[in-house]
Amino acid sequence: MAKDLDAEAIADLVLAYKILVNEAVLDSFGHVSVRSIANKVSPGTGEEASMTKFTERPTPSRRTVVKGGAALAAGIAGPAVLGVGEAYADDYPNRPVKFVVANTPGGPSDIVARIVTAALGQSTGKTFIVENRGGAGGNIGMEYAAHSDPDGYTILLATNAYSVNYGLYRHLPYDPYKDFVGVSELATSPNTFVVKSELPAKTIHDFVALARANPDQYNCSTPPIGTTPQIQLAVLKIREKLPRLADVVFKGGGDAFAALLSGTVQMSSGSLPPAAPHIKAGTCRCLAVTGDVRWPGLPEVPTMQEEGYNDFVFATDTVLLAPAKTPPDRVKWLEAETLKVLKTEQMKDKLYQAGFLVRAKGADAAWARVTKEIAMFKQIIDQAGIPKM
Numbered sequence: 234m235a236k237d238l239d240a241e242a243i244a245d246l247v248l249a250y251k252i253l254v255n256e257a258v259l260d261s262f263g264h265v266s267v268r269s270i271a272n273k274v275s276p277g278t279g280e281e282a283s284m285t286k287f288t289e290r291p292t293p294s295r296r297t298v299v300k301g302g303a304a305l306a307a308g309i310a311g312p313a314v315l316g317v318g319e320a321y322a323d324d325y326p327n328r329p330v331k332f333v334v335a336n337t338p339g340g341p342s343d344i345v346a347r348i349v350t351a352a353l354g355q356s357t358g359k360t361f362i363v364e365n366r367g368g369a370g371g372n373i374g375m376e377y378a379a380h381s382d383p384d385g386y387t388i389l390l391a392t393n394a395y396s397v398n399y400g401l402y403r404h405l406p407y408d409p410y411k412d413f414v415g416v417s418e419l420a421t422s423p424n425t426f427v428v429k430s431e432l433p434a435k436t437i438h439d440f441v442a443l444a445r446a447n448p449d450q451y452n453c454s455t456p457p458i459g460t461t462p463q464i465q466l467a468v469l470k471i472r473e474k475l476p477r478l479a480d481v482v483f484k485g486g487g488d489a490f491a492a493l494l495s496g497t498v499q500m501s502s503g504s505l506p507p508a509a510p511h512i513k514a515g516t517c518r519c520l521a522v523t524g525d526v527r528w529p530g531l532p533e534v535p536t537m538q539e540e541g542y543n544d545f546v547f548a549t550d551t552v553l554l555a556p557a558k559t560p561p562d563r564v565k566w567l568e569a570e571t572l573k574v575l576k577t578e579q580m581k582d583k584l585y586q587a588g589f590l591v592r593a594k595g596a597d598a599a600w601a602r603v604t605k606e607i608a609m610f611k612q613i614i615d616q617a618g619i620p621k622m
Contacts, residue, residue, distance in 0.1 A: 336456065341504040346390045349575075352583075356574050378413075384563075388555050389553070391554055393461045403622065414559065415601075417571040417594070423523055425521070441473050452481050454490070455503065494511070521540055522534055
C-alpha cells in the first residue's frame with residue numbers, strides 16, 4: 234500500500250511516474266532531467282510564450298525506475314503519491330498546512346493569518362504555518378499560490394487586492410475567476426487616514442489644506458499598489474486635485490505604517506490594525522475612517538462620508554482561497570474548521586482587539602463577494618482615472 238511507503242520510495246515512484254508521462258527524461262547514460270514549463274511574455278508582443286527547462290535530479294537506479302513504473306501501472310502507488318487526490322483523505326492534514334500571505338509581516342493580512350493559524354492549530358491539533366510572499370502588489374504571492382499543488386496544503390489568505398488587481402494591471406500571472414475557489418471569509422477592518430500627533434492637522438480637511446499649501450513637504454505611505462488603502466489615496470488625490478502629494482508605496486501595511494512613525498512620510502493611508510495601538514497610545518491621530526460607520530473602538534473619529542466625501546467607503550477584507558483543483562472534501566474540512574474557530578467568543582475578541590470584526594461566512598459567500606468586487610473595483614479604478622500598471 235502507498236500509505237506504508239517511506240519518503241525515499243515515494244520520491245522514486247513520483248520520478249518514475251514523470252518518466253512514464255514524459256515529464257522527465259531518462260537518457261542513455263542513466264541521467265534524469267525533470268521538465269518544467271514556464272510562461273513568459275515575449276518582448277514587444279505582450280503574448281505569453283512557453284519555455285521548457287530541464288533540471289538535473291539525483292538519478293535512481295534503472296531497477297528502481299522499472300519497479301516504480303510497474304507499481305504505478307498496477308495502481309499500487311495510488312493517487313496519494315502522485316498528488317492527484319489522495320486515497321487516504323481521512324488523514325488530511327497529515328503535514329503542515331501553509332497559509333500564503335501576499336504581503337510582508339506586520340500588515341493586516343499577516344495579523345489575521347497569525348491569529349487564525351494559531352487558533353486552528355489549537356482547535357484541530359494540526360499544524361498551520363504562515364508564509365509571507367510580498368511584492369508586485371500582492372501578485373507574487375497570489376501567483377505562487379495559484380500554481381501550487383492543489384492538494385489542500387497551500388492556501389491563499391487574500392485581501393481585496395485579489396479583486397482590485399484585475400482592473401489595475403494589464404496582465405496578471407493568474408486568472409482571478411478560474412484559478413481559485415472560496416474556502417471562508419475571515420475578518421474585515423475599516424481603512425484609515427492617520428498622522429502623527431504633533432502634526433497640526435486635526436481633520437482630513439486640515440491635512441488637505443496643508444498639502445495643497447506646501448505640496449513638496451507632504452507625502453503619504455500606503456501598502457502595495459492594488460490594496461484598498463492605496464486605491465483610496467489615489468481617489469482622495471483625484472477628488473482634491475493633489476497630484477503632487479506623493480504616494481510612497483511599501484510591500485506591506487506594517488512597513489507603510491512604520492514609515493509614518495519614523496517620519497519618512499506625513500500621513501499613512503492604511504488599514505486600522507497596524508495603526509490601532511499607536512492611536513490608542515496617543516502617538517498618532519486618526520483623521521478619518523473609511524468604513525460606512527464609525528469604528529466602535531474610536532467613536533470620536535468620523536467617517537469619510539461624514540466629512541463630506543460621498544461614497545468614500547473602503548475596507549480591508551481577508552478571505553481564504555484554495556487552488557481551483559483542490560479536492561472538495563479538503564476545502565470543506567478547512568471551511569468547517571475555520572468557521573468553527575471564528576464563531577468562538579475568544580476569537581471574536583482577539584480579532585476585535587487587533588482592529589477587525591469577524592466575518593464568519595463560508596465558501597459560497599466568500600467567493601460571491603470576491604468575484605463581485607472584481608467588477609466593482611474595476612469600475613472605481615476606471616471612473617477615478619487611475620492608470621493601469
